[in-house]
Amino acid sequence: MHDSRLQQLTQWAKQQFTHAIDILPASNDASFRRYFRVHHADKSWIIMDAPPEKESLTAFIHVAKLLKPLVQVPVILAQDLKLGFLLLSDLGQQSYLNALQSLPAESLYPDAIASLITIQAATKTQQNGLPHYSPALLRQELLLFPEWFIARHHQQVIPEWLDKIFDVLIDNATAQPQVIVHRDFHSRNLMYMANNNPGIIDFQDAVIGPISYDLVSLLRDSYYVLPRQQLTQFCHHYFEQAKQQKLITQAISFATFQRWFDLMGVQRQLKILGIFCRLHYRDGKSHYLHDLKQTLCYLQQVTPAYPELKELTQFLTDHQWIDE
Template sequence: MDTLEPAVDSRQYQLEQWLADQLGAQLTGVAAGSDAGFRRYFRYQHNGRSLIAMDAPPETEDCRPFIKVAAMLAESGVLVPEILAQDLEQGFLLLSDLGLQTYLDVMNSEGFSLSQADTYFADAISALIKFQLTSQPDQLPPYDEALLRRELSLFPEWYLQRHLGLTLDAELTNLLEQLFDQLINHIQPQHRVYVHRDYMPRNLMVNQGSGVGVLDFQDAVYGPISYDISCLFKDAFISWPEQKVSEWLSSYWSQAQQAGLPVPEQFADFQRDCDIMGAQRHLKVIGIFARICHRDGKPRYLADTTRFFKYLNTVAQRRPELPALKQLLALLETRIEGPL
């Protein structure tokens, strides 16, 4: 028997009692997804309208950033769920429903082509630029060196030590320190904008009207301009040809320049920034996936760590600015006696 089931049932029961008070009707929902944290979503039908209820247990989740960033995105002209009712003490939100199809669903469907991806990503780029253009300091938490390093520390703590069982001896520790310093030294000078922090096909919704709907934005920060666009094309669940990624990055860079966003004057410099910013994210995500497995009991994400090591190998081969990355990957292969 799954020992978590009674707590899950109890939370949904409380949620639906709250919804009855809000809507004047007793509703029964169906699961509409969950995320890598502890939030869950349920879909309800009421008076001919589809609604989404978020269950965010207050002991582990805070709804306030979601509410704040939703308002910021909406004000910038980006489609996000409308917050119809809220109870922060219980951790419940009632939201409008942006539909059933994520970008990832469509992109993984049979017959999906790269030319179709061009259209979808054009809408995603347009929405991202809208959000970035409204950026102001001190409105969101800073994506500063301390946060970058905390994220990087997840890789040795959870993946190398906890998952692989490696010992962080002097050689490995020294390489990690060199790599983290190299990454930070290249990332810190980048210009800052609003950063969604998980801007990828799984969190983008197909809008039947026009444009794209955006979800899972509660962790937004004020950080490097290369972050979100790098995340968009180096996804956890789908990979794209490098030539195509370069074309899409170039399209974003050109539009961002025209819009007045602070991207580098030369595309080659921007592509370098994306590679290096991406490397930081790839290491972080590998660590997070290991933590989700070993701490939270969700092993399914670990299967995608191979994809991120492929991303890292691509960066290591073309970025002499990160000599420690190539050395680290080679060392790890000898330690585990096989490919990463």
């Protein structure tokens, strides 16, 4: 962050409070947004800094209003769209990723799944204004994989058969029930809360899209790996809850849902490989490269089960990038 931007943020923050405050960095994410924690006595708040020329606050504000009646999200206490600042309630510093160091997954994930079901069940009444996860957007995301992972990171020729694989993945996504999708529903964006767990953050990219997308984000998380048996148990748990809420019809078998889930995961993981490499080369955020290996692991676990992905399976096997 440039000093001038920090000075501007500090001045704006002081205008929101009548008492003395301390401002400390809270976190960064994979975008141009920055977060600061404001302290006074034993209380704290969060300021989101979203440079207007880089990030719009409009989507965050809109989605926050949609989600507020449903699940625990930060409360917007003050805003300045021209400057690009939001003052938010503080959901704490204990993300699921941190909490999982000392708590078992079975004490956390059922709450996350319950919140996910609640959000999805509200789709019909709450979807106003959310963009659709269109085939064009899905393809645009997939193209990050050849551009940044294959060509830029590994300096390899982009295979011609990729378009056919992309068609399979896009068809799978559009064939599913379409619901509210957070789009980054994973352990870094879920906050462990004593009450109304979890707190949910980083939801500004929400869309109407495939029902399996957020579950894949949660259970095949690039930052935290569930044992396969536990992952399957949580998948079954979600499936039964979704059927009870009539998000998935009784005619849909678990085998069909498993295919939705697996192929949706392939789409997301190919996108993530591209994004992590772009963050390194374009934005100088090289620490994301450490998470490439786990993302590749998920792909190599899933793709062999699907003959329609055989070229991708062979491609990943031939290059052995997972061993780097």
